[in-house]
Amino acid sequence: MSGKHVVVIGAGIVGACTAIYLQRDGYRVTLIDKGAPGEGASLGNAGCLNASSVVPVSMPGTLSQVPRWLFDPMGPLTIRWGYLPAIAPWLWRFVRAGTPERVAQIAAALRPMTGPTVGMHRELARAAGVEHMIHHVGHVHVYRSDEAFAKDGAAMALRQSQGTRIDELGADELRQLEPELDRGYVRARLITENGHCGDPLKLTAAYVDHARRQGATVRRARATGFRFEGSHATAVFTDQGDIAGDMFVVAGGAWSRELAAALGDDVPLDTERGYHVVIRDPEAGPRTPTSAFEGKFVATPMDMGLRAAGTVEFGGLEATPNWQRADNLVKQLQAMYPRLARNLPEERISRWMGFRPSMPDSLPVVGRASRIANAYYGFGHGHVGLISAPMTGRLLGDLIVGRKPTIDPSPYAVTRFA
Ligand SMILES: Cc1cc2nc3c(=O)[nH]c(=O)nc-3n(C[C@H](O)[C@H](O)[C@H](O)COP(=O)(O)OP(=O)(O)OC[C@H]3O[C@@H](n4cnc5c(N)ncnc54)[C@H](O)[C@@H]3O)c2cc1C
Numbered sequence: 001m002s003g004k005h006v007v008v009i010g011a012g013i014v015g016a017c018t019a020i021y022l023q024r025d026g027y028r029v030t031l032i033d034k035g036a037p038g039e040g041a042s043l044g045n046a047g048c049l050n051a052s053s054v055v056p057v058s059m060p061g062t063l064s065q066v067p068r069w070l071f072d073p074m075g076p077l078t079i080r081w082g083y084l085p086a087i088a089p090w091l092w093r094f095v096r097a098g099t100p101e102r103v104a105q106i107a108a109a110l111r112p113m114t115g116p117t118v119g120m121h122r123e124l125a126r127a128a129g130v131e132h133m134i135h136h137v138g139h140v141h142v143y144r145s146d147e148a149f150a151k152d153g154a155a156m157a158l159r160q161s162q163g164t165r166i167d168e169l170g171a172d173e174l175r176q177l178e179p180e181l182d183r184g185y186v187r188a189r190l191i192t193e194n195g196h197c198g199d200p201l202k203l204t205a206a207y208v209d210h211a212r213r214q215g216a217t218v219r220r221a222r223a224t225g226f227r228f229e230g231s232h233a234t235a236v237f238t239d240q241g242d243i244a245g246d247m248f249v250v251a252g253g254a255w256s257r258e259l260a261a262a263l264g265d266d267v268p269l270d271t272e273r274g275y276h277v278v279i280r281d282p283e284a285g286p287r288t289p290t291s292a293f294e295g296k297f298v299a300t301p302m303d304m305g306l307r308a309a310g311t312v313e314f315g316g317l318e319a320t321p322n323w324q325r326a327d328n329l330v331k332q333l334q335a336m337y338p339r340l341a342r343n344l345p346e347e348r349i350s351r352w353m354g355f356r357p358s359m360p361d362s363l364p365v366v367g368r369a370s371r372i373a374n375a376y377y378g379f380g381h382g383h384v385g386l387i388s389a390p391m392t393g394r395l396l397g398d399l400i401v402g403r404k405p406t407i408d409p410s411p412y413a414v415t416r417f418a
Helices: 013-024 062-071 081-096 100-114 117-128 146-151 153-161 171-177 200-213 257-262 323-336 382-401
Strands: 005-009 028-033 077-079 139-143 167-169 187-191 195-197 217-220 223-229 232-238 247-250 270-279 290-292 297-302 305-314 349-358 365-368 375-379
Touching (some): 005 013, 013 028, 013 117, 013 200, 013 375, 028 200, 062 081, 081 305, 100 153, 117 195, 117 382, 139 171, 167 171, 223 257, 270 323, 290 323, 297 323, 305 323, 375 382
Parallel strands (some): 005 028, 077 305, 139 290, 247 375
Antiparallel strands (some): 139 187, 167 187, 223 232, 270 305, 290 297, 297 305, 365 375
């Protein structure tokens, strides 16, 4: 037991898991957040615990699609014109990450993060007393045409290259699996290794509560910078006063860039804004989380109702949401599940937009700061933060303790952008 004090900045799913793993190694933990725990990106995601999530957002051919993203504000992936100059350097790195060689490396680096997700979350959830929130019923990808099915082939082959088993289903088998799905879906792929969570906000809050019961201090405070002595940080400055510590972890999600800069690292972190809608008491919906290839979103059966979550909008952290994108998800759900009511009353619908913390190469930044000996990073998980949070926490624990790491940390090093 070290008894040393670690200050974790950010009480999203990544900060929460990190706090728990550090406590298991005997560290005293203070978890700080500028808002309520779990109310960043971790609040509204699709809840997928997909071990098979190894496909980066940038794939071969991405460059040719950029013009379409600029001219279709309702498309599954879009860029706000006003944000184009700010995101151009990020986009350039993003496009360069989409070569076949790089994509294969990224998939191989993601698998150790994502592969163990269901088992790790189940163990954490059991410890936190919420094991019932973790489900293991697989994930199904559905297609309205053979052409769409074929277009998704490269991404599926990448998953298979990392050991994922994929079962192809015809229309009849799909009907049996998902009886409420529109008959226009004719092909599917089922991935049984995947799981999901019934309420990502409650899961994160339960992990934070568990850390608190194990002795963590949880404080509402906004971190603004650090005090240093030589190459060590000695305190984090916050709007509630300075908090001294022996070690510091930046797990501030999409807001981590400035904190990393304060530690001397210039990281190309931006955000892919995503939307969700939840329909309460749905007349129909999926039994298994279902990815709609054409819409780039997932329909997940959740504790609070049917959630459709996904799509990507490059627009930064400040622009107001485009709620039409959320309304579009309602229409798509109605087309997927014909028994869903057409004129849904407002009180049955809730809408949300969140900020994925996104690196251009779809790999998170996990590891030590390049210049400060006692500061660490755990951010930039993009589309797979819920999935990868447990392994991120465990890896940070290994690195902070100085143990042989459970997985190779080198692909996630902050220095890869230097
Ligand atoms: C529509 C959508 C669907 C998604 N679906 C999935 C999915 O199915 N599966 C999956 O794995 N991932 C999914 N994701 C991604 C996932 O939600 C994120 O990767 C994950 O939540 C990131 O967790 P985090 O803890 O890094 O960030 P966050 O949850 O954003 O937490 C960061 C926390 O840091 C705090 N903070 C920031 N700056 C400061 C500061 N200066 N001082 C104090 N506190 C600070 C914030 O208030 C926040 O609470 C989805 C995302 C979206 C938007």
